[in-house]
Amino acid sequence: MAWKRGDPIRNGADYIESLHGRELDVYLFGKRISEPADHPIIRPSINALAATYDLAVDDPDLASAPSDLTGGTVNRFLHVTKSADDVVAQNRMQRRLGQLTGTCFQRCVGMDAVNALFSVTFDIDETHGTSYHQRFTTWLTEMQRLNVVIGGAMTDVKGDRSKGPGGQADPDLYLHVVDRRPDGVVIRGAKAHQTGAINSHWTLVMPTARLTSEDRDYAIVCALPVDAPGITYVYGRQSSDTRSMEGDIDVGNAQFAGQEALVVFDDVFVPSDHVFMDGETEFAAELVERFTAYHRRSYVCKSGVGDVLIGAAALIADYNGVPKASHIRDKLVEMSHLNETIYGLGMAASHESIQRAAGNWEPDSLLANSCKLNVTRYPYELARLAQDLAGGAVVTLPSEQDFDNPDIGPVLEKYFKGRPGVPTIDRVRALRLIENMTMGRNAVGYLTESLHGAGSPQAQRIVIERGSDIEGKKRLAERLAGIEPAD
Amino acid sequence: MAWKRGDPIRNGADYIESLHGRELDVYLFGKRISEPADHPIIRPSINALAATYDLAVDDPDLASAPSDLTGGTVNRFLHVTKSADDVVAQNRMQRRLGQLTGTCFQRCVGMDAVNALFSVTFDIDETHGTSYHQRFTTWLTEMQRLNVVIGGAMTDVKGDRSKGPGGQADPDLYLHVVDRRPDGVVIRGAKAHQTGAINSHWTLVMPTARLTSEDRDYAIVCALPVDAPGITYVYGRQSSDTRSMEGDIDVGNAQFAGQEALVVFDDVFVPSDHVFMDGETEFAAELVERFTAYHRRSYVCKSGVGDVLIGAAALIADYNGVPKASHIRDKLVEMSHLNETIYGLGMAASHESIQRAAGNWEPDSLLANSCKLNVTRYPYELARLAQDLAGGAVVTLPSEQDFDNPDIGPVLEKYFKGRPGVPTIDRVRALRLIENMTMGRNAVGYLTESLHGAGSPQAQRIVIERGSDIEGKKRLAERLAGIEPAD
């Protein structure tokens, strides 16, 4: 039975259908495009998101969970964690989706934002007597029922990085409230490199950083449908993006890719029911920290992507006839080790979750940040090792069209042959996948997003510094050194 | 009330008392020593073990647990894990003891051996119809009741490393059964660098490696009291060990140290009741793997030791007047990050425990090995960073006696002064602690034991290779690259 607007989304096919016919203002290559879901550059990113729906069908234990809000089973990406095991289950699901797509599937920001806001709205209400939590759960219940994709819009464009929101030459360089009306607020600004922005149904707007009491207008959290009037999207380019328009081999991973876009809010109205923070500046940092406690260990998804890269590297070693060479095995072991180190830290953070007053569970912040800091390093080393195993052909292969050419194709077939028994074209495909993940479309997600997504490495270092209890550690050292403790 | 032989050990003081008056054959500096527990070089290692008793008194939740065998509460080091949480609790206790002692407290080998043997004896019985498991639990129940220290003797001296037990010029280079009698077996051989050997009450002898079916006499597991006739101990030297005989400052950590010894078994008789494997060669590898699944994540203790080192480094930066310098803070953050990475992997391995047929829980092997592989690297980098923050004085300070000398002492007091307000001698103590942990007595445990304890890095790599499912990962890559899967 075909899906129609207003129905809950049941699977990936419904999801893709749900993206059609919307009035989104999307720019790509200098043109406003009418049906983004059908654009060959955008479609692979939609496929990746669709995988989050299909996994819930194929493996419901892994990718769905019972909701206290709806009383039914909901997609895990929309679920409020009720235990540390729920937090851990997110990581398992993320690794699996990384394995299935080899890229960013774009639904974690919403999952992590929902969970952070669940507790922050509760705490604001406790402090200020507001009713954000009720508003939020009402909205979330509906989201769960419809099974939509929620994006999160956090990263402001920031202008001069040496100054905060209040110090910018142009106040719009951080998103802020420009008007308050009886029935809602009007916001202006832009959020940069928003993951899956165009593939979402709703967006949660959140501040990006600690705010001072003067920054009241910047302390805004709200939910908007992605097609709210006044929102414009400009699609972000990726390395080798146009190969998605060429064929299916040279792109490396024809089916899946990530997506990031600039989202511009040009005086967009948000009704009060969808406002979940407005002016409570002291909770901005709190929100960022709780969100990143979730989101920085969500990067275990990269260990799933790493599994694919390890597999591709092993495949090419096999095709080259040298899977047993000791230095090759050793490099595969090193890749696995680094990959499991990423995974282990994320899992530890999730297992060590704490419960918030609102009742939901949140990962350990120190371990989550340590997880992410490893993510800013190890995928780059995995990529280097994969290229090492791949050999130089990973960046010098002729094009797919050359292989198809009747004159030169057979010559290439002859000369790019690996060990007997392996079709030349399979060798080419494995190499193209490695290229895709290490300097092509999906290198964006596997490498640079690993560096900057959920905050750049320096942001993790700051949290680690705060969380590492240096004073307590000094006391340990004093005791063993025989030093009278400082008071 | 004074402890007397046969009583359960209640605390650290009882424990130390329990070590007196034994007939141990111990050599140190070329002499047989009569009362090892009182030797100034040995005592710090005993203090470290005593801390495992005192912690169970001070924080019973952390360091003890209810036993199904005795029906009462037992020290966690003697406990058979009944859940993943039990496995995790071991890691928490280990980090805490690392923080309290700044060294190896020597009781983990026994804990991990007990848990590995609990399931392995069960499985041997299932296969062979033997009754090892019953023997083992009977023995263990008594150990729990008495609250003794169980050591584990696994590492054979190995001779020519290119050959296995059967290929050695001297068959004794791996411990083996030299006689089988109606009432027990006679064993001969030696186990190298056995942690806490002299500080234990009982020892579990186990094979060190995978065995072939010809190696039947090497497939021996048994328990012996440490003072069984025929056992000789030769104390292992440590860097700067004799400083423990000098005073309390230059040794760096006057109270605590580790201990390793060569244990020689010269035709030692073991009654049948204490034999838990004899000839079932195919279970040797299984035992090693289960033991190392526990023991390789037990190295999270080093994150507790790392906490002390981070504290000492922060202390000296403070004493030098530059705790806020950005490069110093950055190095402390890096130390914390690496330290938490060690901890996180161990915790993940424990949280992800599996249940064995015998009922007890065992850490995830892949994560445990990845934990240990990080332990073979990061403490060295932490040590380097600590020395960086310490400055050159960490290795060029005059001796304690110079500071005590009435002529030169005041001059040193003047010239080794750091920032105002810090006693010079505290600065000296902090530096000596860093020296102790990075190239003194406790560097042995913090660095080299981190490298080789529970198996050298290459051993971890082998397990990681086996556990990383390269074939499964190839399938993931083939799917995304559009390659028809190999069958």
Next chain:
Amino acid sequence: MAWKRGDPIRNGADYIESLHGRELDVYLFGKRISEPADHPIIRPSINALAATYDLAVDDPDLASAPSDLTGGTVNRFLHVTKSADDVVAQNRMQRRLGQLTGTCFQRCVGMDAVNALFSVTFDIDETHGTSYHQRFTTWLTEMQRLNVVIGGAMTDVKGDRSKGPGGQADPDLYLHVVDRRPDGVVIRGAKAHQTGAINSHWTLVMPTARLTSEDRDYAIVCALPVDAPGITYVYGRQSSDTRSMEGDIDVGNAQFAGQEALVVFDDVFVPSDHVFMDGETEFAAELVERFTAYHRRSYVCKSGVGDVLIGAAALIADYNGVPKASHIRDKLVEMSHLNETIYGLGMAASHESIQRAAGNWEPDSLLANSCKLNVTRYPYELARLAQDLAGGAVVTLPSEQDFDNPDIGPVLEKYFKGRPGVPTIDRVRALRLIENMTMGRNAVGYLTESLHGAGSPQAQRIVIERGSDIEGKKRLAERLAGIEPAD
């Protein structure tokens, strides 16, 4: 005065002119292209080579040298080294060209091959009484006079890497002689990822590896004009290559790029005058080793490219308003340090050159290989650090056409603004340059070619092992340890 065929090439413009009107068989994107020099994807690689001509005009001391063969001044890329200073001067020139082009300028293979062959042909003649050296210098004199580009074709396609030339299912997987005629030889095979192949005038064909005495037909060295009948070129794809056809911003470095191609030799005839080795199998390894002694330290060019990347990273930090942040300065210092480490090792190798019997000078092999091994690592870390400083926008910027669009362009102008005073488009350009060098067209040369060019890391390790005199080092250790030396 316009250049015409047969004239010496005087500068970059002449050089580009010299590439026109040739009958090359070149395939790109599945089509045979008629005038490669004018193709927008190929042209940037030609510009990079042209820079080697222009530098010789602009800075003759750096990029030219007096030749004993012609008696005049020749381009340094064609010069036979007459002193260690000559070898060093190559490195200085290479760093400068890396700085000027930000990519691979493709003329080093020829320079290094010429120098290796100068001594190897001499030594073959000494052994076998052949006259290769005279042939070679006669040919080289003419090359110097004409000031042409000489490429080197060494890397065979290799098929099953577990087997040598003789073990392949298809004998053509290593290039070999298929016919010997009175006046010359006929060769067949293919050389993979040949740098600047299409931009050269002549190519030196050389074996790729150590050969056994059975591999006689594979021991062939000869020179061919690139348009010799039977040679076909298939252009290698690079990440984001088609951006060169789009405009000038998104490509990042509009002017310069590298080039690699598959070169197929389909029964190509080579007259005897241009054959410089034929069957002297024992000199194949010698040639490879001498060539790589030059070529592995030629990779100091990457320190010139690194200078550009460091500059781009500093630029973006400046544009973001945070050039003084301590962690940013620290990362720039780390980049510089790694970059100078690459340079220093190459320079040391060149300064420590030895003189060959033929009279020319050759870099120290151990240092050259150590240089290259660092090159397989550090550019990747420099790239990671550059992306760290760049921020996420480096991979999520909208396209050039979006900035040009009258509707969305001004919005992007507003929101991608950095600190006041910096044109937004300059910020975009700096980011695109970083993208270009870390995951775009020139990442191919800066990263993957750094890994595999002049041999993959394992090849360097083998030479380092051989060159590190482990036995001599054992003697040093024995002496200090008080061990009677083994004989």
Next chain:
Amino acid sequence: MAWKRGDPIRNGADYIESLHGRELDVYLFGKRISEPADHPIIRPSINALAATYDLAVDDPDLASAPSDLTGGTVNRFLHVTKSADDVVAQNRMQRRLGQLTGTCFQRCVGMDAVNALFSVTFDIDETHGTSYHQRFTTWLTEMQRLNVVIGGAMTDVKGDRSKGPGGQADPDLYLHVVDRRPDGVVIRGAKAHQTGAINSHWTLVMPTARLTSEDRDYAIVCALPVDAPGITYVYGRQSSDTRSMEGDIDVGNAQFAGQEALVVFDDVFVPSDHVFMDGETEFAAELVERFTAYHRRSYVCKSGVGDVLIGAAALIADYNGVPKASHIRDKLVEMSHLNETIYGLGMAASHESIQRAAGNWEPDSLLANSCKLNVTRYPYELARLAQDLAGGAVVTLPSEQDFDNPDIGPVLEKYFKGRPGVPTIDRVRALRLIENMTMGRNAVGYLTESLHGAGSPQAQRIVIERGSDIEGKKRLAERLAGIEPAD
């Protein structure tokens, strides 16, 4: 013919003789010792220095050079460089002495100070019309004639590191002039961890850091005989130092060690003839920079020490029967590679020397600092890898006395046996040498001195930052990115 005071020193034996009978105020273990040269802890450091004399006899080309001052041949450690080749020759000599002693031979500070002062005194005179250069060369000529050891005293004790000389609570925490008399100056203060201080004949006192114009009294450079009235030495402890008093095996390297001491100047008079700077504060930084340009590449000595460690690691692998295991060979290669990287950077710095106005040659500062920064890292990794190859026994071996004991000795002989054919005691000696170099006496010089000697890593980073011409690199990037250059 026996050496007598006033004679030139001809060789190591003379040198040792020259140290006897001096009235030095030396404290060690809380006692003033009468004849330091005969103390078993001090003697190994004297032996290391003696090797610098013997090498000049055994290999005069390597360790001596013709002097323009004396007109004769002088020890290279006293020589003023007359060419870049002279600077390079220092490095070759240093690596050789590292190989011969396995430790710090303590004579480089003087060599480097002499060369730095040669040009700085010249430049001060040019600016201020003083006559320091003449004074200095007169003094140096006499030093060369006598062939004495010149030490350099630079590192002040520094107190509160957040403040300079003028900001300290106690002005003596930086050495300064406390009185100026017609015939000379009186100085007070202390210099920390002075290499070879007690083994020298003369000391050059120099400021440790950049000075402001207020710091005039701290801008003092002068030469003193080490037994000048008012100087006191307090010997610095080293890890495991007392093993030098035990026997010859456990110390690891019985013959050679380093030495560092605190040198206290308690109102010491210096006659004007020996004052080479007094108050010219603007030249303090210049002196430090020139000195460190020499001294930071002098750390190539550590590659000589590294050669010994690599040899010891290879030896133990051989003794263990596994020299051909791929992971062991791979680790040896990695050690060699890192070691050559140290060497190569130093050699590059020396080869790229510049000539100063005074006529002497000085290493390239950027490369010298990059060399030293690698030295702060790689020896630690070499040490870790050596311990990896050594196995756990490197830190758990019984004592020498145990091996000598008639009861337990034969048992140890049996059980510490490696592969057949290797005497057990040789295996022990090789292990003790590795212990010595990685956590014993010579680890002080190989590791911690590598970190802090010639300035801690942060000092190198500052010079690298200054030398890396970031602005020039920005121009390179702008040009390629198509950005109009900033002016």
